Amino acid sequence: MTFFKNYPFLDFSKQENRDWIPGSLMSGRSQLPIKVPVVVNGIKIDGLDTRNVTNPSLTAEVVAINDMATEKQAEDAVTACEAAKKTWGTWPVSKRANIIRKAADIMIERHHELVTLMVLEEAKDWKQADADLAEAIDFCRYYADEAERYFTPQPTSNTPGETNFYTYFPRGTCLTIAPWNFPSAILCGMTVAPLVCGNGVIMKPSNQSPAIGYRVFEILIEAGVPSEALHFLPGSGAKIGDYLVKHPKIHVIAFTGSKEVGLNIIKEASVIREGQKHIKKAIAEMGGKNAVIIDDDADLDQAVTECLYAAFGYAGQKCSACSRLIVLDNIYDKFKERFVDGLKSITVGAAHELDTKVSAVIDEASRDRLMGVIEKYKDNIIGQVELSKNLMEQGNFVPPTVFESTDFQSDLGQVEFFGPLVTLFRVNNLDEALAAANDVDYALTGGAFSRSPANIERIKKELECGNLYINRSNTGAVVAKQPFGGFKLSGIHGSKAGGPDYLLHFLEPKTITENTMRRGFAPEV
Amino acid sequence: MSDLQYTFPLQNRVSPDNAFNTMGYEAKKINTVDNTMNLEKEIKVIGTQIFEESQKASKIFKKNFFADFLMSWAMKREDIKVDMFRFVDVLPTLMTKSQIVDHMREYFLADDKDFPLALQSGLKIALSNTLTSNITAATVKQNVKAMANAFITGENSIKARKKLEELWDEGYCFTVDILGEAVVSEKEAKEYQGRYLELVNGLSDHVKTWQKKPVLEENSLGSIPRANVSVKPSSLYSQIDTLAFKKSVDGIKNALRPILEAAVSQGVFINLDMEQNDYREITLAVIEELFSEPQFASYPYLGLVIQAYLKDSIKDLERIIALSASRKNAPLTVRLVKGAYWDFEVILARQRDWPIPVFTHKPETDANYEKCTRLLLDAYPHIIGAFASHNIRSISHIMAYAQHIDLDKKDIEIQTLYGMGNNFKKPIIDMGYRVREYAPVGEMLPGMAYLVRRLLENTSNEGFLKQSMVDLKDIDDLLRNPNELVK
Known part of the structure; x- marks a missing residue:
């Protein structure tokens, strides 16, 4: 059995893999601020309002100035996508697949520049940014392969006189609403999936990550996607996102973001509007309140190291992040001590600095919201990294914090914070651990550290999550190896990105039956 | 002086x-x-x-039933070896006898384990009631400690x-x-x-x-x-x-x-x-x-x-x-x-x-x-x-x-x-x-990881010790110039 080959991460232990960084940073900075246009049908639109995006680690630095699309551009994009049905949509699948593969090659060529941009625009540290781009490259290559598989018609019978084939064709125009936390990977994945299936795509990048989004768009066009098939609409989610979700000519909405926005999209997408002769598909990945269970025979060296990473990597701004640590009583005190000590040793700093393990959060609004949580639950704090006043003023920094609680129903146990905050809960046994872990709205990722084969088996069956990790960090899913997505209120329609079912969202199946008998004769007899 | x-x-x-x-x-x-x-x-x-x-019969572990049991099975069966060493690895974190007994059952007696019948039946009896279970658990922990002590000063x-x-x-x-x-x-x-x-x-x-x-x-x-x-x-x-x-x-x-x-x-x-x-x-x-x-x-x-x-x-x-x-x-x-x-x-x-x-x-x-x-x-x-x-x-x-x-x-x-x-x-x-x-x-806990690694070395097919002790290879093979074996 052959498996997909993922694009490898950089080995930073080799000096040549570190030497490029200062030069790339300087050259990246010299291009700031990046002007991000709205592009419809290959044309950059003039005269729009603009919005600034600043470097979260250094808010004095303006990284991007993006134009804000209006409903007019949205409408034009939809019209162009209709035209794409006759061009892009009719091309042989391998032609489309090769264009998407070429985009991956271009990303590899421009690796340093793209990684540097994510460090500056989203305060991703170098390792996170490198992994993000590798995932974008993987999405291109994986979905290209998958499309070729789906577009090969499959026979469903072998009886003579009649041929039966099961095949797929493009579903229709897709609206992609992307998050900022995997600014190249998720945007790229949610764009190339519908694209390679032959659909026109309207990209609505996150307001916090327009520049890297624009690079992804540019690269796809450079690789050969025709201008009527792909449009780039940075702007207000409330305005143009809403307009397009309700648009009768949109067939699929691919969304990754908050539960509130996601559920609203699902609701609006269910309405059939004037001129609409189809039922829309809305796929949504909406976050988690992910729990990791620490069993009393866990290897603490492993558990502490992996959980520190899972909770605080990229300042906890991952829908997969560990945000609840459910620890069995016997091991609680030991785990707590080592975890809190480990936390205090973490270096918090600007994302471009090589020593930084945890950097700033994406914007002021996030920072203020998270500081509010810290204030509200200050009596529950058991450990926190002390940040200097300078650092707090320099960027949107939030001190990584560990809480302790016995109340699973509090915000600490139920609300997704999307920041460097994690809570420890003590339980008596595995029954209680599983019950607590499952008692949330979400079911995205989960984890457990245990060396009891029986407990591991039980956790595999009973812990409710779409991506379960045993004895390793519950973050860091890679394409094809770990198709990613959850259920309950974390996601809809089993939409696991980077998996063998994902393209189905963007395809319609068709069964084609032909009677091949003429005058009692058929070729195969 | x-x-x-x-x-x-x-x-x-x-x-x-x-x-x-x-x-x-x-x-x-x-x-x-x-x-x-x-x-x-x-x-x-x-x-x-x-x-x-050096050709005197040598035992690494003196008079230690669990050690003999572990080493002989581990040398013969790769699949058993993995389970045994995982058990040894987790043993020091197990505080109570019932935890030890549970883990022994899970590692050695579970349905999907392919342990030889002789092994399983003996262990089943040993773990069949509280009294013998506790004695077994205590003995095993002691024996494993003794094994670790053989490698730790x-x-x-x-x-x-x-x-x-x-x-x-x-x-x-x-x-x-x-x-x-x-x-x-x-x-x-x-x-x-x-x-x-x-x-x-x-x-x-x-x-x-x-x-x-x-x-x-x-x-x-x-x-x-x-x-x-x-x-x-x-x-x-x-x-x-x-x-x-x-x-x-x-x-x-x-x-x-x-x-x-x-x-x-x-x-x-x-x-x-x-x-x-x-x-x-x-x-x-x-x-x-x-x-x-x-x-x-x-x-x-x-x-x-x-x-x-x-x-x-x-x-x-x-x-x-x-x-x-x-x-x-x-x-x-x-x-x-x-x-x-x-x-x-x-x-x-x-x-x-x-x-x-x-x-x-x-x-x-x-x-x-x-x-x-x-x-x-x-x-x-x-x-x-x-x-x-x-x-x-x-x-x-x-x-x-x-x-x-x-x-x-x-x-x-x-x-x-x-x-x-x-x-x-x-x-x-x-x-x-x-x-x-x-x-x-x-101490025992970190010592166990060390012990497991030494056991793995001792029982690996390519380890010199296993070759010379178990397989009794010809001396010329053992002393061969490795450059002759490089492909």
């Missing part, structure tokens, strides 16, 4: 340059076919002698002293290594630093009173300290990261510096261990920078490790030889090992899809070990070689080559692991070589 007086090692130093001139050492490189054939003959002679003298440095003195009496010198949990915080790193300092400051007083043994404490350049400590870089700094290169190097240096300062004032030998390949460049930078600082630049009792299973080992060794040659009267000592993280490196490289940094066929490592050996020995006295191996072929090659280039026996040493391969060590001592035991000190 009375037997009871232990002189501070820095007296009676002969500088390497003087040694070179007065003793007429000259690196004779083997570059003729005749010389190679003669060398092979000598290797066979030496190897056969060691092998024959003591729970802490005070308790280890007795064992270290026994070793000295039996004819071995030592290097002490601290076994511990991984360091995940700076608080834990500081604790380790404290333990190393305690060792360095406490050992030299303790060893002063031991009987004088020239073989163990003198070479052509002068005295060798009796007290010798091996330090793991990753235990000194919790935030080692390949990307944060400079900070990692500085972090380790800052924690190591006080330990070296204490060593210099006490006359203790310090070795810096080499760990996983991710940290190798960082560790080499620590060596280059810290060992060159003024207060350590002339200290002759500093050592480091080169791992022969790494494809880059010759390159690293040449770099270290150049560093050592530039020091004044203070050559470094290189402990040449094969490498203890092979599985880990291969697994990690495959997962990451990076080039595999280690040789993937054991003969390649063995051949490279011999190449590194010659490079090290040829460079004497600018660098000193300490050869860590339990492989009779490898050891015979070292001895034969050293003889060939007229290097005195006292200018090399063989290093071995405490508790393993004891039957091969005595003949080496009897031949007049210095044998230094790598002597771990640590």
Whole structure:
């Protein structure tokens, strides 16, 4: 059995893999601020309002100035996508697949520049940014392969006189609403999936990550996607996102973001509007309140190291992040001590600095919201990294914090914070651990550290999550190896990105039956 | 000089340059076919002698039913071995007897386990009621503890002293290594630093009173300290990261510096261990920078490790030889090992899809070990070689080559692991070589990880010990030149 080959991460232990960084940073900075246009049908639109995006680690630095699309551009994009049905949509699948593969090659060529941009625009540290781009490259290559598989018609019978084939064709125009936390990977994945299936795509990048989004768009066009098939609409989610979700000519909405926005999209997408002769598909990945269970025979060296990473990597701004640590009583005190000590040793700093393990959060609004949580639950704090006043003023920094609680129903146990905050809960046994872990709205990722084969088996069956990790960090899913997505209120329609079912969202199946008998004769007899 | 007086090692130093001139050492490189054939003959002679003298039946573990049970099944069945070692690995975290019993049931008696019926029925009976279960659990824990004790000299440095003195009496010198949990915080790193300092400051007083043994404490350049400590870089700094290169190097240096300062004032030998390949460049930078600082630049009792299973080992060794040659009267000592993280490196490289940094066929490592050996020995006295191996072929090659280039026996040493391969060590001592035991000190929990690794080595198909004990291979096979086996 052959498996997909993922694009490898950089080995930073080799000096040549570190030497490029200062030069790339300087050259990246010299291009700031990046002007991000709205592009419809290959044309950059003039005269729009603009919005600034600043470097979260250094808010004095303006990284991007993006134009804000209006409903007019949205409408034009939809019209162009209709035209794409006759061009892009009719091309042989391998032609489309090769264009998407070429985009991956271009990303590899421009690796340093793209990684540097994510460090500056989203305060991703170098390792996170490198992994993000590798995932974008993987999405291109994986979905290209998958499309070729789906577009090969499959026979469903072998009886003579009649041929039966099961095949797929493009579903229709897709609206992609992307998050900022995997600014190249998720945007790229949610764009190339519908694209390679032959659909026109309207990209609505996150307001916090327009520049890297624009690079992804540019690269796809450079690789050969025709201008009527792909449009780039940075702007207000409330305005143009809403307009397009309700648009009768949109067939699929691919969304990754908050539960509130996601559920609203699902609701609006269910309405059939004037001129609409189809039922829309809305796929949504909406976050988690992910729990990791620490069993009393866990290897603490492993558990502490992996959980520190899972909770605080990229300042906890991952829908997969560990945000609840459910620890069995016997091991609680030991785990707590080592975890809190480990936390205090973490270096918090600007994302471009090589020593930084945890950097700033994406914007002021996030920072203020998270500081509010810290204030509200200050009596529950058991450990926190002390940040200097300078650092707090320099960027949107939030001190990584560990809480302790016995109340699973509090915000600490139920609300997704999307920041460097994690809570420890003590339980008596595995029954209680599983019950607590499952008692949330979400079911995205989960984890457990245990060396009891029986407990591991039980956790595999009973812990409710779409991506379960045993004895390793519950973050860091890679394409094809770990198709990613959850259920309950974390996601809809089993939409696991980077998996063998994902393209189905963007395809319609068709069964084609032909009677091949003429005058009692058929070729195969 | 009375037997009871232990002189501070820095007296009676002969500088390497003087040694070179007065003793007429000259690196004779083997570059003729005749010389190679003669060398092979000598290797066979030496190897056969060691092998024959060690041919008494040897048990690693004395009178220990669980150990015999574990070792014999682990050698025969790879699948059983994995479960058994996982059980041993988790055992120290199990606090109550019922936890131990539960885990024994899960690891050995679950439906999907393919343990032989004889094994299973005995265990079923033992675990069938509370009384026998508790006794079984207690016995097993005790037996596993005893197994660990076979490889560990003591729970802490005070308790280890007795064992270290026994070793000295039996004819071995030592290097002490601290076994511990991984360091995940700076608080834990500081604790380790404290333990190393305690060792360095406490050992030299303790060893002063031991009987004088020239073989163990003198070479052509002068005295060798009796007290010798091996330090793991990753235990000194919790935030080692390949990307944060400079900070990692500085972090380790800052924690190591006080330990070296204490060593210099006490006359203790310090070795810096080499760990996983991710940290190798960082560790080499620590060596280059810290060992060159003024207060350590002339200290002759500093050592480091080169791992022969790494494809880059010759390159690293040449770099270290150049560093050592530039020091004044203070050559470094290189402990040449094969490498203890092979599985880990291969697994990690495959997962990451990076080039595999280690040789993937054991003969390649063995051949490279011999190449590194010659490079090290040829460079004497600018660098000193300490050869860590339990492989009779490898050891015979070292001895034969050293003889060939007229290097005195006292200018090399063989290093071995405490508790393993004891039957091969005595003949080496009897031949007049210095044998230094790598002597771990640590508690049961971290000791268990060490134990599991030693068990894996002992029972691996390619391990020298298993070959010679279980398979009874022909002596010629065991002493074959590894270059013949390299594809």
